[in-house]
Structure formats: structure tokens, C-alpha cells
Amino acid sequence: MINQSNIKEVLISMGFHKEKIGNFFKKDFGAFNMSVDIDNKTLNYPQGVVLNDKTTSNFSHDENFVVFECVNRLVEKGYLPETIELEPRWRLGHDSKSSGKPDILIKDKNGDNLIIIECKTAGKEYRKEKKNTETDGGQLFSYWQQDNGIKWLALYASDWDGTKITYQSDIINCTDDANILKMSERDKDVKVFAHAKNDSERFEVWRDTYNCQWLSDLIFSEDSQPYQIELKPLRKKDLKDFTPDDKIVNQFEEILRHNNVSDKENAFNRLVALFICKLVDEIKKQDYEEVDFQYKYTDTYETLQDRLQRLHQQGMEEFMKEKIFYVDDGYAERLFENYTGQKRKAAIEDLKHTIRVLKFYSNNDFAFKDVHNEELFYQNGKILVEVVQLFQPYRIVYQSKHQFLGDLFEQLLNKGFKQNEGQFFTPTPITRFIWDALPLSNYISEHDLPRIIDxxxxAGHFLTEGVEAVNAIRPNEENNWVEKHIYGVEKDYRLARVSKVSMFMNGAGGSNIIFGDGLENYLEKGIEPHSFDILVANPPYSVNGFKRHLSLHNNEFSILKQITLEGKEIETLFVERIAQLLKPQGIAAVVLPASILSNASASYTAARGELLQNFRLHAIVAFGSKTFGATSTNTVTLFLEKYEEPPRKAEMVKDFVTVVMGNDFCDGWKDKVLFDEYLKHQHIGQDIYRRFVSKELNWEELAADSYLKTYYDAFRTQAISIPKSITTAEEKEKYRRDKFYDMALATEKRKLYYFALTSGQHTLVVTAPADNKAQKEFLGYDWSNRKGDEGIKIIKPGGMLYNDDDRFARGTIACAIRNSFIDAQTQLPEEFQQFAKWYRLTDMVKFSSTSFNIEIGTTLERVANPYSNFNTVRLGSVVKIIRGITYPNEAEVNYPTNNIILPADNITTNGKLKIKKPIFLKDANFLEEEKKLHKGDIFMCFSSGSKKHVGKSCFIEKNTEYYAGGFMGILRINNSIIDNHFLAYLLNSSGFKALLSDYSKGSNINNLSNKIGEIELPLPPMSTQQQIVTECEAEDRKYDECNKKIESLANQKAEIVGSISANEVTTIEALCDEINPSRSEISNMPDDTSVSFVEMNSLGQGIIEKMVDRPLGELRKGGYTYFAENDILIAKITPCMENGKCAIASGLTNGIGMGSTEFHVLRVNKSKVMPEYVFALLNQDKIRKEAAAHFTGSSGHRRVPIDYYKHLEIPFLSLQEQNRIVKQIYGIDQQVITLKVRRQECAANKQAILDKYLK
Known part of the structure; x- marks a missing residue:
């Protein structure tokens, strides 16, 4: 800003020189001069300048320096002083009740008013007035009211950056566009300046007809002439970069809105056509040449569209390799050039007219609206001009990736392209992460530049990022390498064009974008089998009935026969396609729906078979529901490396299966080692397995082995149809036995085959957090649906996935995946380690299943349990697993009945049954006696959205009338080899709780019920089990005693607080200095200040259980609640408020805290009241119940309004009496803390007892 502190430097920069006497600066212009007297704080303008007021001739406002600098610039430009008038006093617009003075009025040489200039200080004030102008006309339109002859309105600001003066000037043209005037003659609804009667109507014209159009720097630019203000032709050198402040997307949407264009998809297609025009124009033109992509004020709508059609034809032929029809204006003359006479002239004119009608008055590549007559042509022409004017000043062709242009194009794409079935664009942070995770540098070192395909x-996201990634390793300014190395295939014609445009925008226009089916070979275009080094893609998925429309001429798929005509699993074909396209040792990263790893259908099973037969599976990244904006589908990204061949590994391992089945092992071969590894994995002895393979085991022997019993149990559930020709019992038994071995050994062969394929492989599994907030931190971005601000919002570039500043940085998840290709394990920061784990691939494939559909888990199939060294037995072999009652919603009632269902809320986290939230059914139609809770049962949560709840259980001490709920289950002992109390203690131990949590899986609901029977349990002698029970029960008695004492102390505390009385009461508001204090209190604190961050989950009952330090600047970006040391925090939202989430904030880093938006904050006046005293009164159940009665808002989002607490009256005691009560409460709280520690020791002691006997 220019102000008194820097005015001397500014004046010297403007060419003023200091006089010898005083602080006087002067600048001579020959016949006149300008001067500044700093001592007397006066600004002296040239002789001849009309000064109506002296208010701009002093130092009283910083804006005066801007006026002075502007006049200097005008005089330097050649404007004569006598044509410059400062602050002409006019009556302002509307009802003319107020007066106003524009800063500068410029007249032409005839004395007519020409330009009004309003000066503002740079930055905030300039932006504010510009926004005011766009909102209601502001000062400028009010000034225009005084003289209809004004030709230009201008805003002006200048600034001092420490070394030079910078200025900004935006201008409004007060003269109507000739084409708009022509439209208004046909359509009276078209508003024009010529018909406007006052400043309000003129503003409406500017807003509705001219889209609030500003013109830049027409008065002061190098090639502008004084008094001859005109729009200069735009040259290529004048093109500028996009910036976020331009808000191009919002402006484009506004053009569509006020022109009533509702078909946004069509509008986007037209915009792509215009981008093609602009691409041609920028690529073909030299810097000094005028660009054709601009609206010249000599243009008619026809000349503009003709120029665009010519550019479009060139672009489609040269860049898209597609011919389109274009007729230029000289076509008619050339056609008749060999004819003479009057008939020739008439024929030419007639043909010209016909061509003109067909060319302009019908739909075309620039028709934002349907065009089929002259009137509609003019309506569309207006839109076309506005869109061209919006984009014409900007550059869209770059030598390399331009981040903001990419983001802008992405926003336009997401708004204007309806993503069809199975189509979801990959967010640019994910494309960057995937490329950073590939071992590109190593690959280029070993194989030279790779051939890359998507x-x-x-829209070309993976390809543009791929070009950038390769150039980061081998810089190439020309990008000519892309012509033979970058390939994209896209079935949607519109997207194929978009992709090509995107490649040009990012400096890779020579890339090969093929309009076609990604499942097809195009040999003539370079798409042929086994010819690509790298494949990166996010193919479509879940497309209903796609098979009916699939037409392949040069390719075929083995998986296709597994898909029905109505099937939608098109992604399985794209999985098979990876192996078709890649060379041996080629690498791939492919985004697929998470179901690709687990869906049991034939096509998905075959797809997983294709993956394991052809690739090493180096890494799996399981993204969450916040990754893609257009879909909440959970996805996985597979990082693959194709096996080196020949020989083909998938064929080689068949020999191993033959050896095992034939029991024909040779010394010195790997087969025996692999076989032993398989037996150990399946927990089966070699002798019994060989007898099994030889079909020697009888039914009793099969049932006795825990592994083979799974086959035995599965076979028993099948209905075997025995041919009528088999009549004797012995023959029937043999038939059943043969059928069993046919089924079991066929499955075993497949298991052996895939075990051999996956043996020795380790896979890095990265799992995004399930919590939405944690996902944002993990990804580094979020999605906004707020109107006018839709799309992806970067929170922290790269998040936990990659380093935005360094593609090759260590310690990132991308680095860990990159290193997995060379079997190196990366040491990740501690906060990342919970998301990334290494597993043996053989542990991820579910080899225990009798159906064996090659399911691949993203957690270990068999998590190492804490007592795996002990003799073990599968849980399913010693208990009956009973799943809970399911019933329709309408069966549930909100009044008590005898039909009571118990959900998980009735099991405490320490393993006790406590009836808190029973569910009542209207009648007993859905109840089954088996699902009633009986003495000795273990009641368990089988399914939950929370990993903390799934697997929690309790022992049922006596028979009940309660039934297990739908997400619940019962474990009922059916075997004398295990004690039910022992089992209950085992399942409630910390080790087994973790194991149960890991066993649970599901995209939205964590589900344990399908796997719980497979868990291995330690099986000590019965005497040891009973000793464990005896010692654990002793700890339970101690625990219960602690609980009784805690409950007694809580009653004492409630009695103390409840008995407080006083002669005087007062409101909370009267005792507080601040309620919900403003964040403006910390506005001056540096962004790098560490402060405490407290989430709702971190707030306990009366205490803050967890605080983390975070930079203040990072938290300022969110809407977090601010609080300070000793402030009282109270949760305001249900159910957190009822659950007692409240605390006094203490121990805050730098005395400052930020936290959940669902906190109320009370800051008491400590000269009147102690915060601990107020907190004790508020932290009562009766207060919470009263607060709940004041809830506002809809169900699930009900909150206590702050007015409830403000007006809440409490007893007002002296500080001495308050202190006495607070000390009493503090003493009780300390006893409770001690008892809670002892209670925790009881749980630890039970774990130690289990460890003592079982480890």
C-alpha cells in the first residue's frame, strides 16, 4: 500500500526529485508540474486540472495517494491537465437523495465526458468495490447516471511492493455491442444500455446482457493512445495463466444460468469443441500474431462462428485425425468461376444464401442451444461470445503439466459430464499417488522408455500424470517421445476428445488416443498383445447387460463364458485384459471395485485366477468411501508385475500338483519343501494327508481331523442322488465315498495349484481408515457439494500417500509400494504404520474354504492368535454357532412386551450383560427358542459398523427370557473338552479381542459371523482350564468390589452437589466473561503455533482423555471450536451430551485448544466463581435431562441451544464456600481415579493368568 511511511520512495520511483529546501518533491512536465510537500502534507496537481474539492490534495487518506499516482500516470500517457477533473460533485442515482464525487473525470478534447475513474487502495478495498459493482452497480453506475454520454467506467488501484509501483485497472464499456443491439431489435426482452433510463437499469443490462464483463487495462497499456480508448486485438504473447481467483467455473456456470442453458452435458461438449479451436490457435500462432480465438468488436456473430468452424475443422483433422465438413465464404465463387453473365451472379448469391442458412441457422459444434432459425442463431451467438470472451485471455497449451489448468478442466468435466454406468473419474491426487508408487525409475534404467497404456x-488423468512422471526421471522439453510411448483407448467418443485435449493442454499432444473399446486389439494403431511395459487404469465396472452389446473382432476372453447375458461384471474382462497387453516383466496399477478380491461368482473367481497365474501381487491399496467423489464404492488398487516367461509359471506349477496327488516325490526338487509348507499352513499331518489323497480314510477318520472335517461337514449337507441301478447298502456307501473324494480332491488340486503360485510372495496391504475424518487426513483431500464450491478440496497435498514436493521421497506409502517391487520393506513413520502391513500372500488367500473360490483377503486369513504354540482346536468344533433373530422393522414397537431382543448395547466393554437398550417386538412370530439366551451361553456381537464393538461378548450366568438380536450371536458349548467359563474368559482377553477384530470384515459393516468358527483356540487339560477360571473369578470379584466403591463415591458426590443451596442464585451468563468465545481472539497468533486439538471422541465423562498437538494455521482452515485454558467444554449434540461428555480444559499447549464444532464453551469470571464449581453443578444427570428437554433440530442432529446454559440459574456462593465444596469433590475424584486404576489392574491380571497357563 502507498502511505505516508513510504511516500518518499514512491515519489522517487515516479520520477519526482527532492528540492533543496524542506521536504518538497517536484516533477516537471515542461509547461506544468506536479509536486508534494511532505512537511505540510499537501499533494499539488498540475496547473489546469480542475479541483472541485481539496479532499484529495492532502495526506488524510491513503486513497489520496492512489488518485495522485493515477493523475501522474494519465499525464505521462498524454492526457492534458485541462481535460482532467477531480471530484466533480454530482447527485447520485436512484432517487438522487445522496451526493457523490467520482475521483477522476476525463473529458475528450471536445469537452465531452469520456471516462470516470474511481480510485481505491490496492487489495481489500479494491476487491470490495469491484464486488459492490458486480452486486448492485456500486459507485460507478451511480456516477454514470449523471451523464448518459460517458463511454467508459474504470476502477483503479496502485500499490508499492518495496521496489516499484504496480497498478490494476478494470474497465466497463458503456457502449452496446452492435450484435446485441441487433438482437434487441428482434427481441424486446434483450436489455441494452441504449434503452436504459437510470443507473439501476444500466446495471441490469451489464449484469444480464453483458455478464458483468470487465475489460483490462485499456487506458494505461503500452499501446493505448490518450482519448482513443478501444479494444486492442489480442495477441498470443498477451495470453495469461489461469489463477484460482478467476473463478472460471463459476463464471461459466453463470453464463449458462442467465442464458437459460439447462443441458450442461451439451454445454460441456460445446466447450470441448471450443478448446479444440483454442488449441489450434495457440499452437499455430507466433507470439506476435493476433489470435483467432477472440471476439473482435468488428465481428458479427457469423464472422466469429465462421472463424471458429475453420479452427475446429483444422483441429479435428490434425489432432483428432477426423475429417469434418467445412465450407468457407469463397466456395460459391470458386464453384461458378467458369460461368459468366447475370445468371452466374444470381446463382452465386442464391448459393451463398443457402450455405449461410445451413451453416449458421442450424445446430453445429458451437450450439449451446438448439438452433434452427435466425432468432435462435442470435440467442446462441450471444452465449458463444460470452464463452469465448471468458476463455480468450488465457493460455491453455503448456510444455508440461499445469496443475491449476488441470484442476480447472477437472471441475468443468465433473460438472458437465454425466458419469455413466460404471464410469468414475480418478481424482488427480490418486493418479499422482499411483504413478509415484510404481518403480518407474528402476524400470526405465533397465528397459529404457516404457510403452504406456491406459x-x-x-479424461486422460493417468496419461497426463504418466507423462509428468516419466519427464521427472528423463526430462524432455519437446515431449516428442510420447508419440511412440503413450497410448489411451476410450469407448466414449466425447471422453476420447476430452482426453486428447487434456494431453495437448499438458504438453503431450503427440500421444495416441484411440476412440475404441479397451477390450479390443487395434493392430494398425499399435494396440496389440504383449507389447506394453506399463498399464495404469481405472476401468469401468458393474455395467448391466454389457455382454449383449459387446462386439469384439480381434480378441477373445476365457472369462466371458462365465458371464451371463444379464451379467454386469465387465471389470473381470479388464482383469484378463491386463495379462493380454503387458509384456513379461511388465508392471501395472489398476483400480478395481473391492469385490474383485472376494466375490464368489464364477467370473470373479476366474479373474482372481488370471491375476495369480500371471502376476506377482506386490501391493493392494484398499481405498475408502471418500476417495471418489461420484461414488462411495470401496475400491482396491492392485500393483502387479507380470511373471518373466518362458517358461510360463502357471504351467510349471501343475507338475507340483501331479507330484502331490501321485505321492511321487524326487530328492533334490523343491516339491517336497513346498508340500511341507502347505501341510503346515493347513494344520494337517503328512501321513493322514497322504492317506486322504490315496482315498484310504473312512468317515470317522475324516471327521476326527479338524481340516478334513470341513470337507466332511460340507459333503454331509449335500443331497447326493444315487442311481437306481445301485441297490445294495455296500454299493451305495461306496458311491457316496467316491463322490466325496471326487469333490474334496478336485478342490485340493486347485488349492495346491494356487498355493504353489503364491508361495514365497509377500504383499504390502495398505488399508485406508473407515472413519470419514481420518480418510480426509489419509487422502489429503475432501469433497465439497456446497453450491458454487463443488468438487475436490485439497487439505494437505499428498496426505499420507505421497510427498507433493518430491516424487522419490522416502517414508511415504508410495515409497513403500515402490520398494515392494524389489522385495524391500520400507520403514514408515509411526502414524502411517497402522495403515500399511506386510502379509504372506499364502496367508491372504482363503485356503481353508471347502468351496475355494480363491478369495484374497486384505487381512490375514488366520491372524496369529496369542496362544498358537499350544494344542489348538477350531472354535466351530466345540460350540454351536447360533445367529440372532432377524425381523422386519414393522415388528418392532416402542412399548414393553414379553418379546425382548438384545442388541450389542447390552454388553459392556468389560464383558458383562447389562440391560440398557432392549428391543421389544409386537408378537412372537419371529422368535425361535434356540436363540434365547440360556445359562452357560456366550452372547457375542457378530456384526457392527465399529471394530470396537464387533466380537465383544459376555457370559450368561442364568437362564433368561431374552433373545439374541440380528447382529448378535450365541456360542453354545456342545463338547465336553472345553469349559464354557474358560472360553468366555479367553474370548474377552485383549489378545482374542484383537484377533476377533481382525477376523471381522466388510465394506460398511464389520462381519464376524462367517469366520468365527475357523478361529483356533488353545485347548489345555480340563484341570488347567478350571484353574484359570478360579483365578480369573477372583479378579472379577475384586473388579466388582471396585465398582461398588466407585458407585458409592459417585452417590456421595451427587449428594454434595445436590445439597448446595444459597440465598442468592444467578445465571451462568452472569458468571461468564465469554460464552463460545470468538476465534478473533487468536487471529494474531502465528500459524505455526502448536495448540491442543480435542475431538469429540477424546472427550470423556468429566475429563479430556486425549489431546494432540497441531499447528494453529492448519486448524484455522476448518470450522473448529476455539477454547482456552480452564474453559468449560460441554458436548451439545445428542447422544454425546446425554453420555456426559464434558470437561475443564487444562494442560493445553500454549494455553490454546481447538476442537469439535459440537462443543459449547463457557469461560467464567474467576473473580466471581471457580470453574470447578460451575463444572460440578453442570456435570449432573438432572442437568443433562433438563438440557435434553430443550433440544432443537431434527432427529439424529438434535442439539442443546446455548441459550439454555446462558439462562440456567445456579446457587451463588462466596469464593471461600465454593473452594470448600471443590476440595470435597476433588478428594472424591482422586479416590475414584485410584479405584479405576485398580479396576484396570484386574483386567491386566486376568490377561496375565491366561498367559501364565497358556503360553
Whole structure:
């Protein structure tokens, strides 16, 4: 800003020189001069300048320096002083009740008013007035009211950056566009300046007709002439970069809105056509040449559209390799050039007219609205001009990736392209992460530049990022390498064009974008089998009935026969396609729905078979529901490396299966080692397995082995149809036995085959957090649906996935995946380690299943349990697993009945049954006696959205009338080899709780019920089990005693607080200095200040259980609640408020805290009241019940309004009396803390007892 502190430097920069006497600066212009007297704080303008007021001739406002600098610039430009008038006093617009003075009025040489200039200080004030102008006309339109002859309105600001003066000037043209005037003659609804009667109507014209159009720097630019203000032709050198402040997307949407264009998809297609025009224009033109992509004020709508059609034809032929029809204006003359006479002239004119009608008055590549007559042509022409004017000043062709242009194009794409079935664009942070996770540098070192393909390239995100990634390793300014190395295939014609445009925008226009099916080969275009080094893609998925429309001429798929005509699993074909396209040792990263790893259908099973037969599976990244904006589908990204061949590994391992089945092992071969590894994995002895393979085991022997029993149990559930020709019992038994071995050994062969394929492989599994907030931190971005601000919002570039500043940085998840290709394990920061784990691939494939559909888990199939060294037995072999009652919603009632269902809320976290939230059913139709809780049962949560709840259980001490709920289950002992109390203690131990949590899986609901029977349990002698029970029960008695004492102390505390009385009461508001204090209190604190961050989950009952330090600047970006040391925090939202979430904030880093938006904050006046005293009164059940009665808002989002607490009256005691009560409460709280520690020791002691006997 220019102000008194820097005015001397500014004046010297403007060419003023200091006089010898005083602080006087002067600048001579020959016949006149300008001067500044700093001592007397006066600004002296040239002789001849009309000064109506002296208010701009002093130092009283910083804006005066801007006026002075502007006049200097005008005089330097050649404007004569006598044509410059300062602050002409006019009556302002509307009802003319107020007066106003524009800063500068410029007249032409005839004395007519020409330009009004309003000066503002740079930055905030300039932006504010510009916004005011766009909102209601502001000062400028009010000034225009005084003289209809004004030709230009201008805003002006200048600034001092420490070394030079910078200025900004935006201008409004007060003269109507000739084409708009022509439209208004046909359509009276078209508003024009010529018909406007006052400043309000003129503003409406500017807003509705001219889209609030500002013109830049027409008065002061180098090539502008004084008094001859005109729009200069735009040259290529004048093009500028996009910036976030331009808000191009919002402006484009506004153009569509006020022109009533509702078909946004069509509008986006037209915009792509215009981008093609602009691409041609920028690529073909030299810097000094005028660009054709601009609206010249000599243009008619026809000349503009003709120029665009010519550019579009060139672009489609040269860049898209597609011919389109274009007729230029000289076509008619050339057609008749060999004819003479009057008939020739008439024929030419007639043909010209016909061509003109067909060319302009019908739909075309620039028709934002349907065009089929002259009137509609003019309506569309207006839109076309506005869109061209919006984009014409900007550059869209770059030598390399331009981040903001990419983001802008992404926003336009997401708003204007309806993503069809199975189509979801990959967010640019994910494309960057995937490329950073590939071992590109190593690959280029070993194989030179790779041939890269995206076989479903969509808008080209993966390809543009791929070019950037390669150039980061081998810089190439020309990008000419892309012509033979970058390939994209896209089935949607519109997206194929978009992809090509995107490649040009990012300096890779020579890339090969093929309009076609990614499942097809195009040999003539370079898409042929086994020819690509790298494949990166996010192919479509879940497309209903796609098979009916699939037409392949040069390719075929083995998986296709597994898909029905109505099937939608198109992604399985794209999985098979990976192996078709890649060379041996080629690498791939492919985004697929998470179901690709677990869906049991034939096509998905075959797809997993294709993956394991052809690739090493180096890494799996399981993204959460916040990854893609258009879909909440959970996805996995597979990082693959194709096996080196020949020989083909998938064929080689068949020999191993033959050896095992034939019991024909040779010394010195790997087969025996692999076989032993398989037996150990399946927990089966070699002798019994060989007898099994030889079909020697009888039914009793099969049932006795825990592994083979799974086959035995599965076979028993099948209905075997015995041919009528088999009549004797002995023959029937043999038939059943043969059928069993046919089924079991066929499955075993497949298991052996895939075990051999996966043996020795380790896979890095990265799992995004399930919590939405944690996902944002993990990804580094979020999605906004707020109107006008839709799309992806970067929170921290790269998040936990990659380093935005360094592609090759260590310690990132991308680095860990990159290193997995060379079997190196990366040491990740501690906060990342919970998301990334290494597993043996053989442990991830579910080899225990009798159906064996090659399911691949993203957690270990068999998590190491804490007592795996002890003799073990599968849980399913010693208990009957009973799943809970399911019933329709309408069966549930809100009044008590005898039909009571118990959900998980009735099991405490320490393993006790406590009836808190029973569910009542209207009648007993859905109840089954088996599902009633009986003495000795273990009642368990089988399914939950929370990992903390799934697997929690309790022992049922006596028979009940309660039934297990739908997400619940019962474990009922059916075997004398295990004690039910022992089992209950085992399942409630910390080790087994973790194991149960890991066993649970599901995209939205964590589900344990399908796997719980497979868990291995330690099986000590019965005497040891009973000793464990005896010692654990002793700890339970101690625990219960602690609980009784805690409950007694709580009653004492409630009695103390409840008995407080006083002669005087007062409101909370009267005792507080601040309620919900403003964040403006910390506005001056540096962004790098560490402060305490407290989430709702971290707030306990009366205490803050967890605080983490975070930079203040990071938290300022969110809407977090601010609080300070000793402030009282109270949760305001249900159910957190009822659950007693409240605390006094203490121990805050730098005395400052930020936290959940669902906190109320009370800051008491400590000269009147102690915060601990107020907190004790508020932290009562009766207060919470009263607060709940004041809830506002809809169900699930009900909150206590702050007015409830403000007006709440409490007893007002002296500080001495308050202190006495607070000390009493403090003493009780300390006893409770001690008892809670002892209670925790009881749980630890039970764990130690289990460890003592079982480890």
C-alpha cells in the first residue's frame, strides 16, 4: 500500500526529485508540474486540472495517494491537465437523495465526458468495490447516471511492493455491442444500455446482457493512445495463466444460468469443441500474431462462428485425425468461376444464401442451444461470445503439466459430464499417488522408455500424470517421445476428445488416443498383445447387460463364458485384459471395485485366477468411501508385475500338483519343501494327508481331523442322488465315498495349484481408515457439494500417500509400494504404520474354504492368535454357532412386551450383560427358542459398523427370557473338552479381542459371523482350564468390589452437589466473561503455533482423555471450536451430551485448544466463581435431562441451544464456600481415579493368568 511511511520512495520511483529546501518533491512536465510537500502534507496537481474539492490534495487518506499516482500516470500517457477533473460533485442515482464525487473525470478534447475513474487502495478495498459493482452497480453506475454520454467506467488501484509501483485497472464499456443491439431489435426482452433510463437499469443490462464483463487495462497499456480508448486485438504473447481467483467455473456456470442453458452435458461438449479451436490457435500462432480465438468488436456473430468452424475443422483433422465438413465464404465463387453473365451472379448469391442458412441457422459444434432459425442463431451467438470472451485471455497449451489448468478442466468435466454406468473419474491426487508408487525409475534404467497404456483412459488423468512422471526421471522439453510411448483407448467418443485435449493442454499432444473399446486389439494403431511395459487404469465396472452389446473382432476372453447375458461384471474382462497387453516383466496399477478380491461368482473367481497365474501381487491399496467423489464404492488398487516367461509359471506349477496327488516325490526338487509348507499352513499331518489323497480314510477318520472335517461337514449337507441301478447298502456307501473324494480332491488340486503360485510372495496391504475424518487426513483431500464450491478440496497435498514436493521421497506409502517391487520393506513413520502391513500372500488367500473360490483377503486369513504354540482346536468344533433373530422393522414397537431382543448395547466393554437398550417386538412370530439366551451361553456381537464393538461378548450366568438380536450371536458349548467359563474368559482377553477384530470384515459393516468358527483356540487339560477360571473369578470379584466403591463415591458426590443451596442464585451468563468465545481472539497468533486439538471422541465423562498437538494455521482452515485454558467444554449434540461428555480444559499447549464444532464453551469470571464449581453443578444427570428437554433440530442432529446454559440459574456462593465444596469433590475424584486404576489392574491380571497357563 502507498502511505505516508513510504511516500518518499514512491515519489522517487515516479520520477519526482527532492528540492533543496524542506521536504518538497517536484516533477516537471515542461509547461506544468506536479509536486508534494511532505512537511505540510499537501499533494499539488498540475496547473489546469480542475479541483472541485481539496479532499484529495492532502495526506488524510491513503486513497489520496492512489488518485495522485493515477493523475501522474494519465499525464505521462498524454492526457492534458485541462481535460482532467477531480471530484466533480454530482447527485447520485436512484432517487438522487445522496451526493457523490467520482475521483477522476476525463473529458475528450471536445469537452465531452469520456471516462470516470474511481480510485481505491490496492487489495481489500479494491476487491470490495469491484464486488459492490458486480452486486448492485456500486459507485460507478451511480456516477454514470449523471451523464448518459460517458463511454467508459474504470476502477483503479496502485500499490508499492518495496521496489516499484504496480497498478490494476478494470474497465466497463458503456457502449452496446452492435450484435446485441441487433438482437434487441428482434427481441424486446434483450436489455441494452441504449434503452436504459437510470443507473439501476444500466446495471441490469451489464449484469444480464453483458455478464458483468470487465475489460483490462485499456487506458494505461503500452499501446493505448490518450482519448482513443478501444479494444486492442489480442495477441498470443498477451495470453495469461489461469489463477484460482478467476473463478472460471463459476463464471461459466453463470453464463449458462442467465442464458437459460439447462443441458450442461451439451454445454460441456460445446466447450470441448471450443478448446479444440483454442488449441489450434495457440499452437499455430507466433507470439506476435493476433489470435483467432477472440471476439473482435468488428465481428458479427457469423464472422466469429465462421472463424471458429475453420479452427475446429483444422483441429479435428490434425489432432483428432477426423475429417469434418467445412465450407468457407469463397466456395460459391470458386464453384461458378467458369460461368459468366447475370445468371452466374444470381446463382452465386442464391448459393451463398443457402450455405449461410445451413451453416449458421442450424445446430453445429458451437450450439449451446438448439438452433434452427435466425432468432435462435442470435440467442446462441450471444452465449458463444460470452464463452469465448471468458476463455480468450488465457493460455491453455503448456510444455508440461499445469496443475491449476488441470484442476480447472477437472471441475468443468465433473460438472458437465454425466458419469455413466460404471464410469468414475480418478481424482488427480490418486493418479499422482499411483504413478509415484510404481518403480518407474528402476524400470526405465533397465528397459529404457516404457510403452504406456491406459485401456479405459476417460479424461486422460493417468496419461497426463504418466507423462509428468516419466519427464521427472528423463526430462524432455519437446515431449516428442510420447508419440511412440503413450497410448489411451476410450469407448466414449466425447471422453476420447476430452482426453486428447487434456494431453495437448499438458504438453503431450503427440500421444495416441484411440476412440475404441479397451477390450479390443487395434493392430494398425499399435494396440496389440504383449507389447506394453506399463498399464495404469481405472476401468469401468458393474455395467448391466454389457455382454449383449459387446462386439469384439480381434480378441477373445476365457472369462466371458462365465458371464451371463444379464451379467454386469465387465471389470473381470479388464482383469484378463491386463495379462493380454503387458509384456513379461511388465508392471501395472489398476483400480478395481473391492469385490474383485472376494466375490464368489464364477467370473470373479476366474479373474482372481488370471491375476495369480500371471502376476506377482506386490501391493493392494484398499481405498475408502471418500476417495471418489461420484461414488462411495470401496475400491482396491492392485500393483502387479507380470511373471518373466518362458517358461510360463502357471504351467510349471501343475507338475507340483501331479507330484502331490501321485505321492511321487524326487530328492533334490523343491516339491517336497513346498508340500511341507502347505501341510503346515493347513494344520494337517503328512501321513493322514497322504492317506486322504490315496482315498484310504473312512468317515470317522475324516471327521476326527479338524481340516478334513470341513470337507466332511460340507459333503454331509449335500443331497447326493444315487442311481437306481445301485441297490445294495455296500454299493451305495461306496458311491457316496467316491463322490466325496471326487469333490474334496478336485478342490485340493486347485488349492495346491494356487498355493504353489503364491508361495514365497509377500504383499504390502495398505488399508485406508473407515472413519470419514481420518480418510480426509489419509487422502489429503475432501469433497465439497456446497453450491458454487463443488468438487475436490485439497487439505494437505499428498496426505499420507505421497510427498507433493518430491516424487522419490522416502517414508511415504508410495515409497513403500515402490520398494515392494524389489522385495524391500520400507520403514514408515509411526502414524502411517497402522495403515500399511506386510502379509504372506499364502496367508491372504482363503485356503481353508471347502468351496475355494480363491478369495484374497486384505487381512490375514488366520491372524496369529496369542496362544498358537499350544494344542489348538477350531472354535466351530466345540460350540454351536447360533445367529440372532432377524425381523422386519414393522415388528418392532416402542412399548414393553414379553418379546425382548438384545442388541450389542447390552454388553459392556468389560464383558458383562447389562440391560440398557432392549428391543421389544409386537408378537412372537419371529422368535425361535434356540436363540434365547440360556445359562452357560456366550452372547457375542457378530456384526457392527465399529471394530470396537464387533466380537465383544459376555457370559450368561442364568437362564433368561431374552433373545439374541440380528447382529448378535450365541456360542453354545456342545463338547465336553472345553469349559464354557474358560472360553468366555479367553474370548474377552485383549489378545482374542484383537484377533476377533481382525477376523471381522466388510465394506460398511464389520462381519464376524462367517469366520468365527475357523478361529483356533488353545485347548489345555480340563484341570488347567478350571484353574484359570478360579483365578480369573477372583479378579472379577475384586473388579466388582471396585465398582461398588466407585458407585458409592459417585452417590456421595451427587449428594454434595445436590445439597448446595444459597440465598442468592444467578445465571451462568452472569458468571461468564465469554460464552463460545470468538476465534478473533487468536487471529494474531502465528500459524505455526502448536495448540491442543480435542475431538469429540477424546472427550470423556468429566475429563479430556486425549489431546494432540497441531499447528494453529492448519486448524484455522476448518470450522473448529476455539477454547482456552480452564474453559468449560460441554458436548451439545445428542447422544454425546446425554453420555456426559464434558470437561475443564487444562494442560493445553500454549494455553490454546481447538476442537469439535459440537462443543459449547463457557469461560467464567474467576473473580466471581471457580470453574470447578460451575463444572460440578453442570456435570449432573438432572442437568443433562433438563438440557435434553430443550433440544432443537431434527432427529439424529438434535442439539442443546446455548441459550439454555446462558439462562440456567445456579446457587451463588462466596469464593471461600465454593473452594470448600471443590476440595470435597476433588478428594472424591482422586479416590475414584485410584479405584479405576485398580479396576484396570484386574483386567491386566486376568490377561496375565491366561498367559501364565497358556503360553
Amino acid at each position: 485401456y479405459a483412459c476417460g
